[in-house]
């Protein structure tokens with residue numbers, strides 16, 4: 001069996017508590033002979049600042065660049081609110097995204113049957129929901145230049161952000177979406193605002209061109225504002241949705257909330273395939289932050305972190321079967337009525353972080 005290297009960056013707050021459950025899971029799958037992962041741990045965020053005065057050390061950046069996948073917990077906390085801007089905890093995550101070239105952000109929105117009642121939408125609209133939003137992460141209006149506020153001299157100011165995309169940026173994210181859709185329902189919605197934005201016109205043109213290489217994919221165009229409406233009206237019509245950085249930021253948060261708690265939401269960020277090996281750089285992390293309000297109490301929900309690890313199994317290592325079994329184990333413990341505080345429901349059993357992790361591992365057999 002091939003040996004794969006994982007670089008674990010637990011970070012701050014609950015990051016260390018939820019990463020401990022992934023470490024137990026890795027030890028289990030290795031012991032069973034299902035995987036052969038080697039792991040190394042590093043520091044990121046506030047914990048790296050305390051140790052090295054930076055949000056991630058050069059040595060740990062080297063390890064992240066050399067690993068087959070990076071598994072990231074969460075960073076931040078009040079303790080580091082007043083550290084210099086360049087070394088604030090989030091700078092560690094931004095550096096990782098930039099240096100690993102992670103341009104594709106994958107945000108699944110999966111509604112486990114046992115939690116369908118907890119959604120803000122009607123149960124029948126969300127039960128069985130399984131959407132994957134593919135968001136462009138390194139371009140668009142968050143990075144385009146000029147980006148400035150200028151004084152107009154008449155007591156007024158003018159703010160400018162620039163939405164800019166080049167065709168190669170659109171082409172590569174479209175191909176990620178099509179590749180992923182080929183492993184799922186083979187249906188992609190591409191969301192933009194081509195009715196009012198030139199970047200939307202180019203987006204649509206390039207996405208359609210790339211689709212020519214994927215004859216089995218059903219491609220639909222949707223205006224981003226309509227996508228927002230459809231997500232809350234009839235979310236199950238979607239399989240994969242691909243969109244730019246700004247619309248993806250908003251649409252992925254809206255889709256995520258259809259499924260309940262922040263503590264349930266995994267994510268992955270992928271880079272371009274290596275020209276020689278075809279392997280992509282990748283970082284897997286829960287969507288939530290370091291939850292300082294509950295850190296150190298052993299009550300955090302480890303499911304988003306464990307589900308992020310399942311995404312690594314699927315997308316970095318092609319272990320589709322094992323990824324599915326981990327996801328099924330999560331679903332099974334929820335069916336059994338086990339709940340951490342954030343997803344607690346009447347009649348269920350409240351458990352802590354370690355108990356939830358142990359129960360998921362036990363379901364794997």
Ligand code: NAD
Pocket residue numbers: 014073074075076077078093262263264285287288289290291292293294299300301302304340342
């Ligand atoms: P948060 O996601 O940390 O917490 C929001 C709320 O959700 C809190 O009430 C928290 O207790 C709860 N929550 C989050 N994850 C949970 C889990 N796994 N189990 C149970 N409950 C959970 O967001 P915040 O409070 O806005 O930010 C806290 C810190 O995290 C800040 O320093 C912020 O900058 C940072 N942050 C980091 C990341 C990241 O590392 N990617 C993302 C968001 C926020």
